[in-house]
Amino acid sequence: MKRTNLLIIALLLAGVTAFAQSPDMSFYTEDYNRSNATVFELLSVLQTVRDENLTGIGDFYQNAINVFTQRLPNFSSNQERVAVEETSRLILRGLAAEQQTDAAPAVWLLIQYFDIANQQNDGYLMYEAIVAMGQIDAKFYSSHLAGLLESYNARPTTDRLVKSKIQRVVLGVITALETIGEPIGVKPIFFASVGWYDNDIKAMASASLNRLMETLGEIIPDIIIEILSDWRNTPTNKNAAYQEFLKLHVSDESKARVAAVALEQSYVATSRESAAIFRTMRLSAIDTIRLYGAASDIVYPYLERTYREAYETSNTDFETIIMVVRALTAIKTDEAVDLLTDFLRQINNRKRSGPWGTAERDITRILIQGIGLTGTQSRTAILLLTSITNNALYTNAERDWARNALAQLAQ
Numbered sequence: 001m002k003r004t005n006l007l008i009i010a011l012l013l014a015g016v017t018a019f020a021q022s023p024d025m026s027f028y029t030e031d032y033n034r035s036n037a038t039v040f041e042l043l044s045v046l047q048t049v050r051d052e053n054l055t056g057i058g059d060f061y062q063n064a065i066n067v068f069t070q071r072l073p074n075f076s077s078n079q080e081r082v083a084v085e086e087t088s089r090l091i092l093r094g095l096a097a098e099q100q101t102d103a104a105p106a107v108w109l110l111i112q113y114f115d116i117a118n119q120q121n122d123g124y125l126m127y128e129a130i131v132a133m134g135q136i137d138a139k140f141y142s143s144h145l146a147g148l149l150e151s152y153n154a155r156p157t158t159d160r161l162v163k164s165k166i167q168r169v170v171l172g173v174i175t176a177l178e179t180i181g182e183p184i185g186v187k188p189i190f191f192a193s194v195g196w197y198d199n200d201i202k203a204m205a206s207a208s209l210n211r212l213m214e215t216l217g218e219i220i221p222d223i224i225i226e227i228l229s230d231w232r233n234t235p236t237n238k239n240a241a242y243q244e245f246l247k248l249h250v251s252d253e254s255k256a257r258v259a260a261v262a263l264e265q266s267y268v269a270t271s272r273e274s275a276a277i278f279r280t281m282r283l284s285a286i287d288t289i290r291l292y293g294a295a296s297d298i299v300y301p302y303l304e305r306t307y308r309e310a311y312e313t314s315n316t317d318f319e320t321i322i323m324v325v326r327a328l329t330a331i332k333t334d335e336a337v338d339l340l341t342d343f344l345r346q347i348n349n350r351k352r353s354g355p356w357g358t359a360e361r362d363i364t365r366i367l368i369q370g371i372g373l374t375g376t377q378s379r380t381a382i383l384l385l386t387s388i389t390n391n392a393l394y395t396n397a398e399r400d401w402a403r404n405a406l407a408q409l410a411q
Helices: 002-021 026-032 039-052 058-074 078-098 101-113 124-135 139-153 160-180 183-193 199-229 235-246 252-265 272-292 299-311 318-331 334-353 358-374 379-389 396-410
Strands: none
Touching (some): 039 058, 039 078, 078 101, 078 124, 101 139, 199 252, 235 272, 272 318, 318 334
């Protein structure tokens, strides 16, 4: 008997809990839905519900926004404007708190109503409505939000008032896209981070971009490759996208794959300024390839070109030559060894026919050491090193470099 009583009490308590989680909102809904209710009366109902601190009432707010958006055209007087704005805020915050995803279409309507394209709107309500789209996880509207941000990115203005409104809304869109976490948000947020906005806005966009990319992980390489490969993007933006990518915690394979594209794209410079920017990206890509390998055979002809151009300039670019040799040494593939051997053969030919100077001697040293570190058993490489050890044109120290490399390869 006692057990039966305890069971009944437990069931009653469970019922009370369930009731507390899903309160009866019929009284408020009926009062709110009156066909002759003014916007001030709608606001009053919402304020009362807010003050109750109720939860589990997503359907109430869903009904509230549907009714409100239907009646908005009736609330057009200046006297009603403040009540319209406050009603909107309470509904949006209620929907956000309840994470009422089904309300997304109605929230999007409110965004249009408070669009800053209308001069009377200051952007605050548009901002709040857009942020609410993220909070209710309105994934189906990701493309709408991304398109909105793209349109602002492409419309720079010097008008201080207009810029202030736009930046207010831009922050809302960036926040919503990050919260929703869909890949479509990456590119517009990136271009906001390098766009025409104030530095504090761009900094916030950059931080948001980094968090979003970390969340998406292995999806990001393909997006960065799209940015790098798009001829419409400036060298500055391509390099910025690549540098952002390097901050991410993604697989070594992904880093190598993007680095290969960055290296290739670094050779599309059209001016001295773009060449300087692309050189920075090129050296960064080569260093990434050194660390993570060659993801594509396209890497080798570009490494060869980089080495050749660095060597054939009036002032030999040792920094670049060393980076290329180190990358090829670390890769250790047959193609990498073939390039190192070919570079050394060219230097060896110069030893016989000239010109030969300090630059050639230094390059010979790093090439020989590089081949030794690859551990290669390439007959061509070994024969070339052997010929150097027997060549009287080289100093004893230079021939020792080749002997040491051969000793390493024999281990």
